[in-house]
Amino acid sequence: MRAEDLDEQFLIVPVDSDAREAAxxxxEHNLPGLVVTDNHGKPHAILLASEMLHLVLPRYVQHDVTLAGVMGDALADGAGENLAGKSVRDILPRKPRTVPSVDVRDGVIKVAAEMAQLRTPLIAVTQNGKLHGVITASRLLAAALKS
Known part of the structure; x- marks a missing residue:
């Protein structure tokens, strides 16, 4: 089995797309994150859902987690405000997680080894440098358990 046999079309966003839409x-799709592409359609970074969470929390809670206990459950109130007018580029971490990639012809053992070593929830599958699809860790695990 090759990487191209397991990859799937995955939601990707260009680096200059709207941050609120990306979130x-x-x-809506219960994703572990998104693949962010550069202006040429090449994988640029992974934006993890967990990295987006800091955008919905007030700064004072980020600095002192004990304050979270006294806040209400109005998490979404500030989320829209913190994302309004920002691009995905604006919300990427200072050192964005690069998109690990494998070639469409690589075997699933290589894919699994890369993902395990890098501890990444997803990996890009490329063909001639262009994004072909994405393999998530859960999809790879399901394939391994099936065989």
């Missing part, structure tokens, strides 16, 4: 896509 909405992650939430």
């Amino acid at each position: 909405r896509l992650v939430a």
Whole structure:
């Protein structure tokens, strides 16, 4: 089995797309994150859902987690405000997680080894440098358990 046999079309966003829309896509599709592409359609970074969480928390809670206990459950109130007018580029971490990639012809053992070593929830599958699809860790695990 090759990487191209397991990859799937995955939601990707260009680096200059709307941050609020990107967060909405992650939430609506229960994704571990998004692949962010550069202006040429090449994988640029992974934006993890967990990295987006800091955008919905007030700064004072981020600095002192004990304050979270006294806040209400109005998490979404500030989320829209913190994302309004920002691009995905604006919300990427200072050192964005690069997109690990494998070639469409690589075997699943290589894919699994890369993902395990890098502890990444997803890996890009490329063909001639262009994004072909994405393999998530859960999809790879399901394939391994099936065989």
